[in-house]
Amino acid sequence: MNILIKNGLVIDGTGSSGYKADIMIENDKITKIKTGLKTNNSQIIDASNKVVAPGFIDMHSHGDLSILSVNKAEATVMQGITTLVVGMCGIGMAPANEKVRNYYSNLVTKLFTLQDVKLYDTIKEYMETISKKGISTNLAFFIPHGNVRTCILGMDDRPATPEELEEMRVIVRGGMEAGAFGLSTGLIYPPGSITPTEEIIELCKVVHDEYNGIYDSHMRDEGANILDRGIGELIRIAKESNIKAHISHIKIGGASPELTNEVINFIKKVREEGLPIHADLYPYEEVGLAISAAMLRPWVFDNFMENLTNPETRKKIAEESLQYFFQFLKGLPPQVQNLPKEEKEKLIFSFVKQYFRVMSVMKNHHIEGKYLGRALKVLYPKRKFIDALLDFIRDEQGSLFFTVKFMDEKTSILSLFQQKFVCIGTDGFLTSEGQSHPRSYGTFPRILADYVRERKLVSLEEGIRKMTSLTASILGLNDRGIIKLGNKADIVIFDPELIKDKATYKNSRQYPEGINYVIINGEITVANGKHLGILNGQILKHRKSN
Ligand SMILES: [Zn+2]
Numbered sequence: 001m002n003i004l005i006k007n008g009l010v011i012d013g014t015g016s017s018g019y020k021a022d023i024m025i026e027n028d029k030i031t032k033i034k035t036g037l038k039t040n041n042s043q044i045i046d047a048s049n050k051v052v053a054p055g056f057i058d059m060h061s062h063g064d065l066s067i068l069s070v071n072k073a074e075a076t077v078m079q080g081i082t083t084l085v086v087g088m089c090g091i092g093m094a095p096a097n098e099k100v101r102n103y104y105s106n107l108v109t110k111l112f113t114l115q116d117v118k119l120y121d122t123i124k125e126y127m128e129t130i131s132k133k134g135i136s137t138n139l140a141f142f143i144p145h146g147n148v149r150t151c152i153l154g155m156d157d158r159p160a161t162p163e164e165l166e167e168m169r170v171i172v173r174g175g176m177e178a179g180a181f182g183l184s185t186g187l188i189y190p191p192g193s194i195t196p197t198e199e200i201i202e203l204c205k206v207v208h209d210e211y212n213g214i215y216d217s218h219m220r221d222e223g224a225n226i227l228d229r230g231i232g233e234l235i236r237i238a239k240e241s242n243i244k245a246h247i248s249h250i251k252i253g254g255a256s257p258e259l260t261n262e263v264i265n266f267i268k269k270v271r272e273e274g275l276p277i278h279a280d281l282y283p284y285e286e287v288g289l290a291i292s293a294a295m296l297r298p299w300v301f302d303n304f305m306e307n308l309t310n311p312e313t314r315k316k317i318a319e320e321s322l323q324y325f326f327q328f329l330k331g332l333p334p335q336v337q338n339l340p341k342e343e344k345e346k347l348i349f350s351f352v353k354q355y356f357r358v359m360s361v362m363k364n365h366h367i368e369g370k371y372l373g374r375a376l377k378v379l380y381p382k383r384k385f386i387d388a389l390l391d392f393i394r395d396e397q398g399s400l401f402f403t404v405k406f407m408d409e410k411t412s413i414l415s416l417f418q419q420k421f422v423c424i425g426t427d428g429f430l431t432s433e434g435q436s437h438p439r440s441y442g443t444f445p446r447i448l449a450d451y452v453r454e455r456k457l458v459s460l461e462e463g464i465r466k467m468t469s470l471t472a473s474i475l476g477l478n479d480r481g482i483i484k485l486g487n488k489a490d491i492v493i494f495d496p497e498l499i500k501d502k503a504t505y506k507n508s509r510q511y512p513e514g515i516n517y518v519i520i521n522g523e524i525t526v527a528n529g530k531h532l533g534i535l536n537g538q539i540l541k542h543r544k545s546n
Pocket residue numbers: 088089186218248249
């Protein structure tokens with residue numbers, strides 16, 4: 001069925017001013033853009049007083065981890081998102097072998113409170129399985145570095161040998177041949193956290209030299225040392241492999257306005273020197289934290305329950321956990337850093353109790369939404385903090401997802417958002433039960449409502465550019481992200497006065513308001529604010545020539 005969208009304000013995604021026009025969609029393409037279009041064989045959508053924009057592209061999603069069971073991807077499609085970029089932070093469902101399977105059942109399921117995880121040997125096989133099942137949204141895959149390295153080295157904390165490196169190159173080639181857009185890393189999680197920079201450079205050379213793909217990284221540091229350990233490493237990788245590099249979910253924990261400025265100026269400078277660095281961002285002050293994977297060392301997962309029960313191993317874990325928490329003090333003045341250990345402990349624990357929020361767990365759903373201090377009081381009233389926390393982690397079998405107020409709008413998020421090189425990504429999940437970070441449901445409408453309409457940080461046209469053509473150009477998607485003749489018909493129609501996110505930390509599973517229609521590959525997937533169950537999404541394939 002052809003579709004004619006009448007009387008809308010077309011904001012085409014390039015950043016140029018909106019204009020009144022009708023749009024004709026035939027099959028999966030935009031075929032006419034003109035005023036006064038008529039039809040006698042098309043479905044007509046009246047878009048009077050509405051904005052007609054390209055479907056939003058989510059530059060950072062973990063939706064791939066559960067897309068087979070949540071294939072309508074309601075949380076994202078209802079936001080106007082028509083393409084998810086997935087395989088992020090070095091984590092994915094493919095490629096896999098026995099080593100990855102052991103590692104996943106022990107670690108990555110705990111990372112994202114996933115259950116019944118099934119892994120696929122190759123990205124190609126996973127893509128084919130998804131296509132067969134049918135999905136509502138388009139997916140653009142990255143190759144997760146964590147899988148690649150674990151396939152060959154398991155959790156070994158040592159550099160790869162030349163032979164192992166060659167085996168990893170072969171796996172990366174396989175993913176790129178299947179149509180992946182590049183390589184992703186998660187350098188705070190194992191095995192990213194134990195991977196030397198040189199190894200990443202070698203794999204990026206394959207991605208760039210042989211496939212013209214890109215590098216997308218959850219950086220090694222997103223706090224006080226972001227300049228050298230975070231962006232510095234990313235730039236070194238970009239320079240030495242010649243690859244186009246992208247910063248995942250840019251954030252500067254505990255940033256002063258000065259550090260934020262330094263980061264922005266640093267990126268601007270390297271961009272002027274010719275390195276096309278970009279970043280994506282979500283509009284929330286609380287970040288997501290998979291506490292088990294972040295806090296516990298890889299060895300703990302080998303015999304998880306036993307290690308967290310045996311007094312001897314537990315003592316070691318408590319000591320290592322303390323080191324993990326102490327890193328949050330890094331950005332603070334030397335007076336704090338030089339305090340006696342007990343004083344530092346007190347300080348950091350009171351921070352953790354107040355600012356770490358339990359978002360989703362496997363068993364004790366009744367404490368979801370509570371801050372950690374409160375949650376532990378309810379569950380383990382008599383235990384000391386670190387003991388209670390380790391009990392909690394053990395009793396939930398490691399499946400705990402927290403949020404932490406790690407960022408400040410005024411000192412970092414708002415000024416990062418306004419930068420030309422920053423696009424939008426949710427860092428969201430597709431879940432079928434429990435709570436989720438509100439970013440999974442609210443990111444795009446929140447920006448259009450709060451940052452664009454209310455605070456006027458950028459124009460509506462620029463806000464939409466950050467959600468569409470900018471992202472498409474980073475990925476090298478030539479036929480999406482702009483409303484123009486011949487492009488694929490991924491379109492969102494919304495009311496710029498009414499669009500609004502509704503998801504909160506306490507009640508995240510709420511769809512936004514003010515989004516009337518979402519069209520994906522020429523099929524109306526959301527109509528009058530309701531998901532129709534249409535499965536017309538595709539797996540997008542990267543092409544060398546892009
Ligand atoms: Zn990440």
